[in-house]
Amino acid sequence: MAAETLASEGLGGVTGTARVVVVGGGQAGLAAGYHLRRAGLDFVILDAQAEPGGAWTHGWDSLRLFSPARHSSLPGWPMPPYQGPGYPTAGHVVDYLAAYEKRYELPILRSETVTAVSRAGTGLRVSTDTGTWAAEAVISATGTWWRPFLPLMPGGFTGRRLHTVDYRSPKEFAGQDVVVVGGGNSGAQIAADLVGVANLTWVTRRPPRYLPDDIDGKALFDVATRRRQAIETGRPDTAGVAGLGDIVAVPPVRETRDAGLLDPRPMFARLDSDGPAWTDGSGCRADAIIWCTGFRPALGHLAPLRLRTTHGRIPTAGTRVVAEPRLHLLGYGDWTGPASATLIGVGMTARAAVADIKATLDIGG
Structure with a gap:
């Protein structure tokens, strides 16, 4: 019709x-x-x-x-x-x-x-x-x-709260204390971007899982396609890209990682007025928190x-x-x-x- x-x-x-x-x-x-x-x-x-x-x-x-x-x-x-x-x-x-x-x-x-x-x-x-x-x-x-997804987090943080969608350049954070939250591609890339410009604290829920360094977008597409074919034909689920890792090691991420400059802390328990606080009693000051949470x-x-x-x-x-x-x-x-x-x-x-x-x-x- x-x-x-x-x-x-x-x-x-x-x-x-x-x-x-x-x-x-x-x-x-x-x-x-x-x-x-x-x-x-x-x-x-x-x-x-x-x-x-x-x-x-x-x-x-x-x-x-x-x-x-x-x-x-x-x-x-x-x-x-x-x-x-x-x-x-x-x-x-x-x-x-x-x-x-x-x-x-x-x-x-x-x-x-x-x-x-x-x-x-x-x-x-x-x-x-x-x-x-x-x-x-x-x-x-x-x-x-x-x-953008922003998780609920208890506390009364008074600094800037941003999401991946709000981030543009490390220049606006020069010399500031910045916490980047997220263990995926955007979290790793933005953390690497801030290294040497801001005082960086990178926070992830679990240790970072880097894909092999030779993996690129073409390989990821092939992996995802094979997973769909397996599921459709009744074969075991290969877990696809998620089975390989969470972070594609693009050159800036690879360089800062290999230099030992991407060393994440585990997820914090709450946000105090001046920054995150962990269950072990430690904390850190933050001018801004960038949520790379998907x-x-x-x-x-x-x-x-x-x-x-x-x-x-x-x-x-x-x-x-x-x-x-x-x-x-x-x-x-x-x-x-x-x-x-x-x-x-x-x-x-x-x-x-x-x-x-x-x-x-x-x-x-």
């Missing part, structure tokens, strides 16, 4: 129609757009950001990929080689994503914040801060950057569909939502496809999602 017909089936006040609406114009949304274009489906991508690049435009200054450009590409067009030293910078990724959407003439509406997705007639209503779209299918590709999927716009279970997860079959088969979730990590939150991994999952959508729409007419 054409999206225009849906507008007459309970979607009054519609300002736009498309057979497929993609929510989010970052790397997952662009991968979806590429495959939707190839499938010949009418679609639009709605993106809350004013500029291309998705979450990559908001990372810290020294943020880099885990892999060479040739192993960090979206479907159809390889990322151009990075001419500088080391792996590509976040700025190089942003330039690539901006050129990618132009290359494939993807229909992206920017500064268009989706506030709700709801059922209406035989289709879905996508409400934004400027209007309403009628769609036969929706791909949610909003990622996790916009929903993210949650940004799915608030799906609340009207009432899809979450008691465990907080939306059940899916592949990318398709079980309770609402007109909706697909793309790019939220292994939950919605092996390595689907990565540049190299999202293309395969996007292709499968679009193939499923096309088959369903063809059956529906």
